[in-house]
Amino acid sequence: MKRLIVILSLFAAPVHAGQPIYVSMAECAGIFDALISQISPSPRRARIEGAQENWANAAHAEAGRDVSTLISEKSAHWLAKGPSVVYTEEFEDWAKYCRSLAKHKNLVIVPKK
Numbered sequence: 001m002k003r004l005i006v007i008l009s010l011f012a013a014p015v016h017a018g019q020p021i022y023v024s025m026a027e028c029a030g031i032f033d034a035l036i037s038q039i040s041p042s043p044r045r046a047r048i049e050g051a052q053e054n055w056a057n058a059a060h061a062e063a064g065r066d067v068s069t070l071i072s073e074k075s076a077h078w079l080a081k082g083p084s085v086v087y088t089e090e091f092e093d094w095a096k097y098c099r100s101l102a103k104h105k106n107l108v109i110v111p112k113k
Helices: 001-011 020-037 043-063 068-080 082-089 087-106
Strands: none
Touching: 020 043, 020 068, 020 087, 043 068, 082 087
16 A cells, blocks of 8 residues: 555656656756755755765666756756745645655665765
């Protein structure tokens, strides 16, 4: 039952429907990339940089090719929304989706402290 809930949660939001998983992974990488530019150098930023790198690597592996351009486009999309985007429902939905996707794919995204 738990597995069914996780699988259903991956497809619950219509924004993700119909696109390849690597595109969603690139979106997650883009979100972290956009966050990096909003945070001063610190241990927290280093963890976010690690998470961005892990999402990017997962997206490349899933696509079977380099998707750096796609990740940059996704990052630009989130940056254009401004720093207050982290308080929006859209951001919250994507954050939940990225966590669920990582869990479903058994990805360790955020490095340990």
